[in-house]
Amino acid sequence: MNYPDYRPRRMRRTENLRRMIRETRLAPEDFIYPLFVVPGSGVAKPISSLPGQFNFSVDKAVEAAQQAADLGIPAVILFGVPEKKDSVGSEAWKESGIVQKAIRAIKKARPELVVMADACFCEYTDHGHCGVIVDHNGTKEVDNDQTLPLLMKQAISFAAAGADFVAPSDMMDGRIGAIRTALDAAGRTDVQIMAYAAKYASAFYGPFRDAVGSAKTLSGDKRTYQMDPGNTDEALREVELDIAEGADMVMVKPGLPYLDVVQRVKETFGMPTFAYQVSGEYAMIKAAAQHGWLDGERAMLESLIAFKRAGADGVLTYFAPRVAEKLAKS
Ligand code: PBG
Numbered sequence: 026m027n028y029p030d031y032r033p034r035r036m037r038r039t040e041n042l043r044r045m046i047r048e049t050r051l052a053p054e055d056f057i058y059p060l061f062v063v064p065g066s067g068v069a070k071p072i073s074s075l076p077g078q079f080n081f082s083v084d085k086a087v088e089a090a091q092q093a094a095d096l097g098i099p100a101v102i103l104f105g106v107p108e109k110k111d112s113v114g115s116e117a118w119k120e121s122g123i124v125q126k127a128i129r130a131i132k133k134a135r136p137e138l139v140v141m142a143d144a145c146f147c148e149y150t151d152h153g154h155c156g157v158i159v160d161h162n163g164t165k166e167v168d169n170d171q172t173l174p175l176l177m178k179q180a181i182s183f184a185a186a187g188a189d190f191v192a193p194s195d196m197m198d199g200r201i202g203a204i205r206t207a208l209d210a211a212g213r214t215d216v217q218i219m220a221y222a223a224k225y226a227s228a229f230y231g232p233f234r235d236a237v238g239s240a241k242t243l244s245g246d247k248r249t250y251q252m253d254p255g256n257t258d259e260a261l262r263e264v265e266l267d268i269a270e271g272a273d274m275v276m277v278k279p280g281l282p283y284l285d286v287v288q289r290v291k292e293t294f295g296m297p298t299f300a301y302q303v304s305g306e307y308a309m310i311k312a313a314a315q316h317g318w319l320d321g322e323r324a325m326l327e328s329l330i331a332f333k334r335a336g337a338d339g340v341l342t343y344f345a346p347r348v349a350e351k352l353a354k355s
Contacts, residue, residue: 049333051326053097053352057141057299058345061236062086062127063106074232075304076311078343080106083127089346090131090138096349100139102192102341103127106237107149113157114149118178125186132187141190141219142183144176144204153234153243155195155250167250169197176200177207184213192276194221196250202270219299220272223260223286226251229279229305236304260286261293268296276341279303281328284335291336300332302342322351 036042061072061080068082081089090101105124107116116122124142131140147155156172158165172195180191191208193200201220208216226248234240252259264275275294277287278301291298310328314321325344332340342348 049330051329051333051348051352053349054099055329055333055339056098056345056349057100057102057339057341058090058093058098059102059104059341059343060086060089060127061104061106062123064108064123072232072236074235074308075343076308076315077347078236078307080236083123083130086127087130087134090140091134093346093349094135094138096346096353098345098349100141100190101131102141102143102190103131104143104237105148110149110151110238110242112151113175114146117146117149118175118182120182120185122182125182128183128186128188139189140187141192142186142188144179144183144191144193145195146172146175146179147195147239147243148237150239151242153239155247156197167197169199169250172197173200173203177203180204180216181207181211181213184208184211184216188216190217190219190273192219192221194224194278196221196224196247196252198266199270201267201272205271217273218271219274219276220264220267221278221301222264222267222272222275223283223290224251224276224278225254225283227254227279227282227303227305229282229303232304232308254282257286257289261289264290264294264296268294273297274299274338276301277337278341279306280332280340280342281306284331287332287335287337291338297338298336299339299341300335300337302328302332302340302344304343307343326351 063080065082066084069085070080072078103124107123128140145155147153154167156167159168183191274297276299277283280300280302287300310324313319
């Protein structure tokens with residue numbers, strides 16, 4: 026570049042000039058708000074490692090979803106913490122399950138709000154892994170093909186309750202195809218799938234595991250099914266498979282540490298591409314802000330615009346209501 030008279034700083038002199046040439050913007054429709062639903066009523070139990078987030082009973086989850094909708098947020102994603110956990114997570118596909126109840130109640134209160142249900146078993150199993158555990162020659166492993174039929178049951182049950190989207194986060198091979206087949210066979214060709222397509226085995230899920238109660242019970246880690254943080258070509262293969270199997274939206278998770286993956290996925294496939302700013306990312310910003318070590322509100326906005334700059338169509342984030350509120354005031 027050889028423009029001796031070009032002085033970029035001139036365009037940064039005032040806020041109106043900066044606004045005029047800003048390439049990326051945030052809007053309430055960029056966000057999907059995750060909610061943790063627990064049994065009971067009138068429950069809003071703070072999650073200590075996720076300041077400002079709660080374990081909500083269904084009635085309180087409805088209130089939170091309504092507040093989000095009033096702020097212009099188009100979608101929520103639900104995670105359930107059942108009363109009883111067992112080895113296969115059988116609460117996950119019950120008609121009376123906690124997420125099924127929450128879906129029905131939220132759709133009744135706000136039919137236009139897009140309701141997504143996270144399909145996985147780690148919140149429902151007593152061992153905290155995302156699928157069925159078997160013994161392979163003395164080693165305990167999550168069995169891919171025994172998990173698929175259970176995911177199919179869970180997906181059908183979420184659809185029957187009224188979910189708009191099933192969002193599988195288990196990372197089993199072939200799950201998108203299995204879920205699509207199950208939904209279609211149940212006559213639910215209308216229900217969509219958001220695939221956690223490139224989900225990494227990450228240390229940043231810590232506070233989430235506190236929120237769903239799997240932190241204490243989980244033995245070992247999830248590296249035999251979640252992706253290795255060193256890989257990006259593999260992420261493209263994972264995403265391609267999920268699209269081929271019928272995913273409507275693809276997601277990369279965690280978020281900020283994997284923006285290179287977000288950018289490659291968006292550029293390669295041009296699909297609706299979302300990123301999950303996970304619990305640990307949120308907790309880091311909140312904790313530092315609580316110490317007065319950084320300006321939490323500015324860090325929130327800066328982290329979120331980074332997702333858009335990388336090409337994400339939207340972000341799953343615990344900041345969703347807060348940022349939407351902030352945007353409404355600005
Ligand atoms: C379930 C699931 C996890 C998250 C979303 N779905 C945890 C995990 O894989 O252990 C993490 C979300 C977050 O950290 O905010 N499989």
